[in-house]
Amino acid sequence: MQNVLATVANIINRINAALGKVVSYATIAMAIVMFGIVVLRYGFSLGWIAMQESVMYLHAAVFLLGSAFTYQQNAHVRVDVFYRQYSKRKQAMVNLLGSLVFMLPVSLYIGIICFDYVIDSWSLLEGSREPGGLPFVYVLKSFLLIFAISMVLQAISEIITNTLRLLGHISFSEDENALNAKQQEHI
Template identity: 80%
Template sequence: MLQQTANTINHINRILGISVSYATILMALVTCTIVVLRYGFNLGWIAMQESVMYLHAAVFLLGSAYTYQHNAHVRVDVFYRQFSERKKAWVNLFGSLLFMLPVSLYIGIICFDYVLDSWRLLEGSREPGGLPFVYILKSFLLLFAISLVLQAISDIICQGLKLAGAQAKQEAR
């Protein structure tokens, strides 16, 4: 049951991470288009420039849980890389319990009203000709927090099961 829950969370964040990775290609294409239009034809659109910001936010915020899932996040591993698998599991378990989960919950809690207010107003860009979807941009904050909370739960489950399995193997000897 626990492993199935972790697998479901991992699957959701995997789909989200892979989906948002395509936004990097789109972001590069839009950026190139902006540069060509601006310097080649002396044309520019605020909406196009803002779309790069939206894509960047999506890549960073919605891809974070996927990065965490694949252990590709920044880690100071002066000692970690030399640890046994069991010690690594303990570090990961405590890191998820004491840092990732509380910080992600805190981010979700503090940005909830901020995002909700933006949706109430259907907030748009302050710039003339800008995108009218600032409320969607701000929603990425909540999705960021939710996906990281879920991934932290998945990691806690996986590390706990890993440690329980190692304990069961030691007791069987």
């Protein structure tokens, strides 16, 4: 059973890592488009609403679609005043409780409350309210659902991983890469 759970956690981690890698390119694209906007506006007195909105879409993609990867890499914002001094076992307990009590319920709630919002947008194929804007507001709003789903999945992965650590099935010194390599041997 522990191998199945570890495999599930590994698959979730791979999905979110791939999503994080894809989204990292949006950061580069966002910088290039923003540079283009500035050059066109101040150098040639040209501007397009669609180009400006594309920066907003890319920004939303970076933050909403990259959040689960950030959480996976333990790079999210937290108050480390006490946490960093805890033993690895106590850190795993904090991570497990944080995932169970905060991350999973909040992510589920976000997914539930934004579902109708996104579906309504898709049913209208909602576009920009601005003349010349992008006609893909429904795609932008879909990032909310992808965010919620990826965060729920990553919370499940964290719950599995930290539970296995606390039960002694994964050593505390094992990092995620070692866990992934170990799971590949079992597959």
